Amino acid sequence: MSKSFKTFLKHTAKDFHNQSVNPPVVRASTIIFKSMQHIRKTQAKAQKNPIGGHFDYGRQGTSTTHILQKILTKLEESYHVFTTPTGFGAVFLAIFSVVRPGDEIIVADPVYSPTRILTQDYLKEFNIKTIFYDPHNLKTIEKNITKKTKMIFVENPGSNSFEFQDLGKIISIAKKNKILTAIDNTWATPYYFKPIKFGFDMSIVSATKYYSGHSDVMGGSLAVNRKVFNKVKATEKITGLRLGPDDAYLITRGLRTLDIRLDRHRENAKKVSDFLSKNKKIKLLYPYKKDSYNFRMWKKYYSGASGLMGLKIKSKNINSVRKFVNSLKLFGYGYSWGGFESLALHQELRETGKRSYLNLAKDEHLVRLHIGLEDPSDLIADIKRALKHLK
Ligand SMILES: Cc1ncc(COP(=O)(O)O)c(C=O)c1O
Numbered sequence: 001m002s003k004s005f006k007t008f009l010k011h012t013a014k015d016f017h018n019q020s021v022n023p024p025v026v027r028a029s030t031i032i033f034k035s036m037q038h039i040r041k042t043q044a045k046a047q048k049n050p051i052g053g054h055f056d057y058g059r060q061g062t063s064t065t066h067i068l069q070k071i072l073t074k075l076e077e078s079y080h081v082f083t084t085p086t087g088f089g090a091v092f093l094a095i096f097s098v099v100r101p102g103d104e105i106i107v108a109d110p111v112y113s114p115t116r117i118l119t120q121d122y123l124k125e126f127n128i129k130t131i132f133y134d135p136h137n138l139k140t141i142e143k144n145i146t147k148k149t150k151m152i153f154v155e156n157p158g159s160n161s162f163e164f165q166d167l168g169k170i171i172s173i174a175k176k177n178k179i180l181t182a183i184d185n186t187w188a189t190p191y192y193f194k195p196i197k198f199g200f201d202m203s204i205v206s207a208t209k210y211y212s213g214h215s216d217v218m219g220g221s222l223a224v225n226r227k228v229f230n231k232v233k234a235t236e237k238i239t240g241l242r243l244g245p246d247d248a249y250l251i252t253r254g255l256r257t258l259d260i261r262l263d264r265h266r267e268n269a270k271k272v273s274d275f276l277s278k279n280k281k282i283k284l285l286y287p288y289k290k291d292s293y294n295f296r297m298w299k300k301y302y303s304g305a306s307g308l309m310g311l312k313i314k315s316k317n318i319n320s321v322r323k324f325v326n327s328l329k330l331f332g333y334g335y336s337w338g339g340f341e342s343l344a345l346h347q348e349l350r351e352t353g354k355r356s357y358l359n360l361a362k363d364e365h366l367v368r369l370h371i372g373l374e375d376p377s378d379l380i381a382d383i384k385r386a387l388k389h390l391k
Contacts, residue, residue: 006259013067025249026062051080064245068252078196078223083243087206090220091115094182094202097235101127103150109357110158116354134357135163145177155184160347162285162310164297171199192304201228209338212254213261219247265307269371275380285310307371308337320391321365327386342372
């Protein structure tokens with residue numbers, strides 16, 4: 001019987017051996033075998049089938065991490081999913097698996113700021129050149145391709161500035177020029193967009209966000225196709241970038257309700273964005289305005305939107321923007337997102353100077369909201385009250 005993914009998430013990973021509805025947390029450094037022959041047999045099986053869950057040492061994982069990888073592989077519709085201790089670990093693993101000294105890499109200008117620092121500054125020390133492209137002008141990819149270009153690294157939408165890109169065009173440029181592609185898909189997760197099926201070679205999700213959903217665990221996933229699997233496997237082995245079993249268990253638990261939570265984040269965010277769109281000082285950075293380029297690019301590739309949005313606020317009075325943000329009572333001030341609770345941040349992207357194509361006038365300010373699972377009418381009432389401070 002073919003099951004929908006929503007049913008699969010509820011029924012998978014039952015433990016009939018222990019008669020528990022959830023799998024056990026298997027913690028291990030040493031794995032004990034019955035004999036030396038048994039060790040060798042397991043190693044031979046791992047060689048033959050490197051994704052089959054045959055482990056001889058805890059750094060390779062245990063059944064707990066293997067279960068999570070199998071669930072995510074199904075969700076991603078990929079060849080395999082590697083799990084890492086943080087989302088940023090998955091970014092690192094993707095890049096360092098394929099890029100070597102002398103290579104060049106083309107990266108979306110609005111990537112997550114640590115990804116920017118890694119590619120702009122750190123890769124330089126390994127003689128790897130990074131060029132940033134304008135997310136709304138893909139000619140800036142095409143004109144920068146050389147014989148040395150190894151990879152195009154996309155994040156969609158752009159971090160904090162929420163530009164939606166023409167992903168189909170990026171894939172066709174990459175394929176034409178035989179360049180590998182990676183995407184940070186944390187905003188949508190494969191629940192709303194499946195990058196590997198679409199044609200990307202690698203896809204990153206920070207499991208810290210929607211996969212775990214409860215703001216109490218960190219982790220990352222890197223989905224891959226067959227073409228890059230061996231390279232990533234070798235790099236995973238040599239860097240030791242692997243998720244621990246306790247965190248894997250919590251992420252597996254979070255995944256049971258991924259569909260329900262994401263659907264509710266989307267519904268709540270839609271209600272909040274309907275309210276905010278009536279305010280003349282605010283331009284929504286969320287797939288909202290039907291005649292906009294961002295909306296068209298979102299609609300073309302995504303089946304839904306998550307709870308993270310930006311507000312571009314026009315005001316000559318920055319203190320009033322600060323006052324608006326600081327007056328919110330139901331939104332916590334803090335980093336990360338994807339949990340059940342609403343969060344707010346006043347972003348200072350202009351001030352960090354880490355953007356080449358930031359579309360932000362002098363009197364425009366960016367506020368990021370993560371719309372959580374609270375009653376949306378309470379969130380709207382909170383925002384309405386705080387907006388009185390905006391001048
Ligand atoms: C888009 C995106 N990618 C990657 C990361 C890194 O994930 P983690 O915090 O799990 O290392 C973040 C964290 O905020 C993020 O927003």
